[in-house]
Amino acid sequence: MAKAERPLSPHLQIYRWYLTMALSIAHRVTGSAMAIGLLLFTWWLLALASGPEAFATVQSVMRSWLGLLVLFGYTFVLFFHMGNGVRHLVWDVGYGFDPRTAYHSGVAVLIFAGVMTVVTWLIVGSAG
């Protein structure tokens, strides 16, 4: 069957980006990224189970500058998804839907993720 030439709703790219839109798609992107990151978690656990040499390899990779960068990014992504997930749970029970509240809760999630990431890495850094 030929596709009907119906008028389409306005293309996504003509919308002005709002914080709430950006955070909404970021929730999916961060969730998907962490799902892929579970491979790292699995690698770490399997190495720990299989012996000191395998574990030393994982630790040297994770403590390289690229490894630390990935772990730092993962920390921010984790706390963002965690904070935004709680924001979603609050929405699920019916609160916080008006635009002002949704905007402010979004800002709060970003601040939470930033602060938690910095605090985590300050503690990790001070412990060596």
Next chain:
Amino acid sequence: MQLRTTIGRIRGLGSAREGTGHWKAQRLTAISNLFLVLWFVFSAMALTGGGYAEYRAWIASPITASLLILLIVSVFYHARLGVQVVIEDYVHHEGVRVASIAALTLAVFGLAVACIVAVLMISLGS
């Protein structure tokens, strides 16, 4: 006015024929993830600077092993549910979509089992 048939209403499965099971499981695992992941992050922070022996000793404790297995089940299940929705929304070809979700399910089950076996091996000292 009630447009739905009686049998449709009592089954409560809606047009997607799967009801609210997926949605509820996603929320339930979100809440369990919140506690288990916070516990894991704080524990990992406390072990910073430790090596092979310190991490093995940590997991050897039955409480750690139990919480870690709960975390693995909760996190991998939540990941499966979330990525499934992403696939359902963006993969339009039905065959590719079904195959992708099947591959996702198998991959997540495989990784989760590997992780649980690793925890058990460490905790049972082999």
